[in-house]
Structures are given as C-alpha cells and as structure tokens.
Amino acid sequence: MIANAQINEPNIVNGVNVDDLFALIEGVRGDASKAATSWRVATTWQGQTRSRAEVEGFAIGGQEVSRRFTIDIDEPCELGGSNQFANPQEHLIAALNACITVGYVAQCAVRGITLQSLEIETEGDIDLRGFLGIDADVANGYESLRYTVRIKGSATKQQFAEIHDAVMATSPNVYNLANAVALKSTLLVE
The missing domain is CATH 3.30.300.20 (K homology (KH) domain)
Known part of the structure; x- marks a missing residue:
C-alpha cells in the first residue's frame, strides 16, 4: 500500500510566497552576510536627451544574480527632448x-x-x-x-x-x- 504523500503548497498572499519571505528574513537574522546586496545600472547616451539604462544583475549574500532589463529615458519636447519616454x-x-x-x-x-x-x-x-x-x-x-x-x-x-x-x-x-x-x-x- 502506498502512503499518500502530503504536498505542502506554498503560502501565497498578494502573489508573494510568504514562506520564502520568512525564510529570507530568518536567513538574514542568522547570518548578516546574507543581508548584503549590491545594485548597479550602466547608462549610455542614445542621442538628443535620450539615454538607455541597462541592468545586468545584482548581488545578494555574495552571490551574483543575472538579470537583463533596459530602461529608456527621455525628456519632454519642451525640455529639449523627443518625448519618447x-x-x-x-x-x-x-x-x-x-x-x-x-x-x-x-x-x-x-x-x-x-x-x-x-x-x-x-x-x-x-x-x-x-x-x-x-x-x-x-x-x-x-x-x-x-x-x-x-x-x-x-x-x-x-x-x-x-x-x-x-x-x-x-x-x-x-x-x-x-x-x-x-x-x-x-x-x-x-
């Protein structure tokens, strides 16, 4: 006879995995080095008043985490821009x-x-x-x-x-x- 395995569903509130959030909190309480985060963004001029900010990753608890995002930025026409972003x-x-x-x-x-x-x-x-x-x-x-x-x-x-x-x-x-x-x-x- 096979025993029924109980699958623990994560505790999700407002789309947030509360179990993971509490695990992060407890991990940081137990080891302050896990609290260290480092963020970086590189921005390049795209012409006129436009620029592009690029995110390649961040560090948490000494570990690099890859992330790829771009954020385009501009000014309104009234401030010399093209009002694209x-x-x-x-x-x-x-x-x-x-x-x-x-x-x-x-x-x-x-x-x-x-x-x-x-x-x-x-x-x-x-x-x-x-x-x-x-x-x-x-x-x-x-x-x-x-x-x-x-x-x-x-x-x-x-x-x-x-x-x-x-x-x-x-x-x-x-x-x-x-x-x-x-x-x-x-x-x-x-």
Missing part, C-alpha cells in the same frame, strides 16, 4: 512609488492581509531656474514630494495605519530620498 524625474518618482508598493504588499502578506487594490500617487515641483543655472538660490530639484496612498483590503484602518508606518520606516527609496546619500564620482575622459 518618461524623464529622469518621472523615473525617480516611479521608483519611489514602486518601492513603497513592494513594502505594502510584503507587509500585508506577512500579516495575512489580502489586498484588493493599492495605488500610490506622487507629485513634486521643480523650478527650472535652478536646473538651468539662472538662479543659484533656487533648488535644482525637488524640495518636497507629496504622495497619497489609496489602499483597500482585508485589514482595519488601524492595521493599515500600522502597515503604513512600517513601510515608511523600512522602504529603501523612502530612506534614499529622505536622507542625504553620499555621491562619489569618478570622471574618466577618453
């Missing part, structure tokens, strides 16, 4: 929104909260006098970003408020934009 500021906002989204999805998943919808809308203002070098007293980028999170799911308002606080406290891109990041450049003239 989103511009760098829109990519910056999109990266912030995407990072916050991942935080909400993961925070909800580990709590067993099912999401029905999630939308993050972010906006900011840039005064071109700074970017164009017209007025040194004007910032050449965003001085603030305003965002609204619309969320619906199986949690209470209090639970979503706690999740919001956790996302804001742990999001890498919230941190990156809210704190000064040291930029270390090397110029190679060929």
Whole structure:
C-alpha cells in the first residue's frame, strides 16, 4: 500500500510566497552576510536627451544574480527632448512609488492581509531656474514630494495605519530620498 504523500503548497498572499519571505528574513537574522546586496545600472547616451539604462544583475549574500532589463529615458519636447519616454524625474518618482508598493504588499502578506487594490500617487515641483543655472538660490530639484496612498483590503484602518508606518520606516527609496546619500564620482575622459 502506498502512503499518500502530503504536498505542502506554498503560502501565497498578494502573489508573494510568504514562506520564502520568512525564510529570507530568518536567513538574514542568522547570518548578516546574507543581508548584503549590491545594485548597479550602466547608462549610455542614445542621442538628443535620450539615454538607455541597462541592468545586468545584482548581488545578494555574495552571490551574483543575472538579470537583463533596459530602461529608456527621455525628456519632454519642451525640455529639449523627443518625448519618447518618461524623464529622469518621472523615473525617480516611479521608483519611489514602486518601492513603497513592494513594502505594502510584503507587509500585508506577512500579516495575512489580502489586498484588493493599492495605488500610490506622487507629485513634486521643480523650478527650472535652478536646473538651468539662472538662479543659484533656487533648488535644482525637488524640495518636497507629496504622495497619497489609496489602499483597500482585508485589514482595519488601524492595521493599515500600522502597515503604513512600517513601510515608511523600512522602504529603501523612502530612506534614499529622505536622507542625504553620499555621491562619489569618478570622471574618466577618453
């Protein structure tokens, strides 16, 4: 007689394998070297104001992981571009929104909260006098970003408020934009 083998289905919440997420958390708790990640993007000029950013991979816990993506970037015609793609500021906002989204999805998943919808809308203002070098007293980028999170799911308002606080406290891109990041450049003239 053959015994019935029990197949353990992964615990999937909001499309996230929660078992794998908890395994990652426990692995990092047990060995801090597994927490190290390294990200890189190479960008090349494509003519006019267009550029192409290429992702070839990243490293996690000392292991290289191959990934192949391209991100095309341009400026609106009004800023000298051809308006073929989103511009760098829109990519910056999109990266912030995407990072916050991942935080909400993961925070909800580990709590067993099912999401029905999630939308993050972010906006900011840039005064071109700074970017164009017209007025040194004007910032050449965003001085603030305003965002609204619309969320619906199986949690209470209090639970979503706690999740919001956790996302804001742990999001890498919230941190990156809210704190000064040291930029270390090397110029190679060929």
